[in-house]
Amino acid sequence: MQSAQDPIFVAETWDPAQQWFDENGFTLPLSMLVIVDSLLQSGSMLWFLRQRFREVPPAKGGREKCSSRITRTIDICGSLEQIPFS
Numbered sequence: 001m002q003s004a005q006d007p008i009f010v011a012e013t014w015d016p017a018q019q020w021f022d023e024n025g026f027t028l029p030l031s032m033l034v035i036v037d038s039l040l041q042s043g044s045m046l047w048f049l050r051q052r053f054r055e056v057p058p059a060k061g062g063r064e065k066c067s068s069r070i071t072r073t074i075d076i077c078g079s080l081e082q083i084p085f086s
Contacts, residue, residue: 013039020045025059 017036026032038045056062 024057026064028064031064
């Protein structure tokens with residue numbers, strides 16, 4: 001089963017996450033984790049979530065610090081988990 005799942009994960013999640021990570025100038029492993037999680041949870045880097053950040057990606061002059069974009073993503077996603085979807 002895992003031998004069938006791994007190539008799908010790489011093609012559908014890891015490779016697109018790596019591309020977004022590279023194109024936007026990220027370098028930290030935690031950044032990659034957040035990007036992969038975003039793709040797993042929602043299938044893309046959702047614009048309505050990205051608009052909640054004042055910080056732009058590093059490739060556009062932003063800072064890649066745990067105290068800015070990445071931590072804020074974790075905070076926002078945590079608050080979204082509290083929303084009932086029934």
